[in-house]
Amino acid sequence: MRPLIRLFFRTVRLVLTPLLLAANRLTQPRGVVRPPAAQAAVDARTRSLALYHFPACPFCIKVRRAMKRLSLDIELRNAQHDAAHRDALVAGGGKPQVPCLLIKAADGSETWLYESDAILAYLNREFGAA
Secondary structure, X not given: OHHHHHHHHHHHXXXXXXXXXXXXXXXXXXXXXXXXXXXXXXXHHHOOEEEEEOOOOHHHHHXXXXXXXXXXXXXXXXXXXXXXXXXXHHHHHOOOOOOEEEEEOOOOOEEEEEOHHHHHHHHHHHHOOO
């Protein structure tokens, strides 16, 4: 029975993954338009951020859409298909859960922020419109 259940969910993922990715691509939000100096300042602040994600994860898509909406240039690290990124995620954050936002402070300390809602709250607080 267990192999049958696994086969069912793999089939569901095979069918839904292209649909999720296509829907995301077709309905991309428009980014915030900032003056060039303000955008350069935001880009400088986002250089210390990295998002560990899976391409078809609905929660990761939610975070990437918010990044697009806020016009954030955050490094994306695919933890599903890149073993080095997955190992770094487990070593630094302690678990292979995505999405995970790595925040590097100026003093060299690192914060690993899990949960899409917590990441969205952080991004909106730091980069959202005032």
